[in-house]
Amino acid sequence: MSLEKLDSNKVFGGTLTKYTFVSESLGGLKSNLNVFLPPKSQEIKVPVLYYLAGLTCTEDNGAQKGHFFKAASENGLAIVFPDTSPRGAKIQGEDDAYDFGSGAGFYIDATKDPWSKNYRMYDHVTKELPRVISSSDLPIDTSKASILGHSMGGHGALTLYLKEPKLYRSASAFAPICNPTSCPWGQKAFQGYLQDGVQEGKLHDATELIRSIPPSERRLDILIDSGLDDKFYLSQQLLPERFQEAAREAGHDEQSVKIRLQPGYDHSCEARAILCPPLAPLCVSLTFFP
């Protein structure tokens, strides 16, 4: 389970390193991740931000196109970029679609055969990665973590944050899928990966999840940035208003759940450039980005 270094280079004063390891959570398949370490990590263990990428992506997209390193370097933050699914599970149909199987793990643990052996990205991100990082010699303090994602990875960031209050101090999401049980991408994924399909998918739906968390139980720290000229927003794959409405109904104020719908911006967090001031109000309790 130890990390094997594949490649490393300096960037914005820090270091970006690609690792691979044999992932137990993914059924013994090899899995890659990129890790950015800021200069400050040479002195102390630094807090960490997990970045979850979207459909079709790998551990490289956010590292190459995310524009995060200058801010992370200046603010002493590590960033961990996992892959978006297992690779090479040799399941029939695994590579047939851009929105299911390889590159489309949806950050859930599949409960339906033949996917349930390998497609366990929830466990991979929430349990295995912190364990692997903590048992390595990486200067990262996994007890200080936040989570960020784009599109399918935004769905991942929101749901993992809502389900794991002890793991993450904040969640940020660019153009996230907010109500997957009500959109084609989410319905297809849940029907494919889960025994009880879309019904079971409600356990992994940010809009459903936030309904059941009263502010008295937990003060949330969520930021969503979504573009109004995003074709996936326009085709109702993202549905941020549903999440916003559910948050409001549950009693969360606009400071706890910030949703910015930005005219003129599209889905291109990774496709062409990032949507908004990167990481702007990411997390006051962890590391403050001005």
Next chain:
Amino acid sequence: MSLEKLDSNKVFGGTLTKYTFVSESLGGLKSNLNVFLPPKSQEIKVPVLYYLAGLTCTEDNGAQKGHFFKAASENGLAIVFPDTSPRGAKIQGEDDAYDFGSGAGFYIDATKDPWSKNYRMYDHVTKELPRVISSSDLPIDTSKASILGHSMGGHGALTLYLKEPKLYRSASAFAPICNPTSCPWGQKAFQGYLQDGVQEGKLHDATELIRSIPPSERRLDILIDSGLDDKFYLSQQLLPERFQEAAREAGHDEQSVKIRLQPGYDHSCEARAILCPPLAPLCVSLTFFP
């Protein structure tokens, strides 16, 4: 010759737009470019930075991975990203190699058949693009321009700047090819594109060019950033020390020709992340990047 808009999206408060047009300089082939406009361009015509990409790249690489837009947006600077060669000239062998033909125009005007009709990237960047931009309704003041490039595009930035004192106020280059007549990439390109091969290539070699420009004639403003862990530096494709030596011999001081050789950094300005603080001291005479 007018610009046809293909795509546009907002990014860091500005706008990134992809255009295509029928390029006379490239023998009537269609050519693409990306143009970033900062918010300030809504009020006044803004200065422009040309970004020349490296081998295998297109107009998209710098726009997607360059990490330039936050700084450009804050500093009121447009960025123009041309392609790296003509496309679809239907010359035999055009697509056979990564370092010659398509994606490898070297920012020179070919003088050898069959390349000389279409492979005229020098003319394309120095004459046609400013003309096309000026005759469009883009809010860009092409009389205030600087030039930047990576690898083969760094060679382009240095040589275009040295040969066109009236066009560009500064040149910046990440991991540039500095002495192409002495390295395999440059020798192959010059032998292929130029009637008199490498000998003629001296007219397009930054190290040769800087020798003939005394400081009394022109105060230069050049910044080179190159990584010492760059495999192309190590395999002597880049040769920044040759350029440094020639600049010193010609009498240019280290303020006019700044060369930073950075331990730990590789060639990945575009491959994985940018090499150094982006655009840092790009150009004092044009727009100052802090």
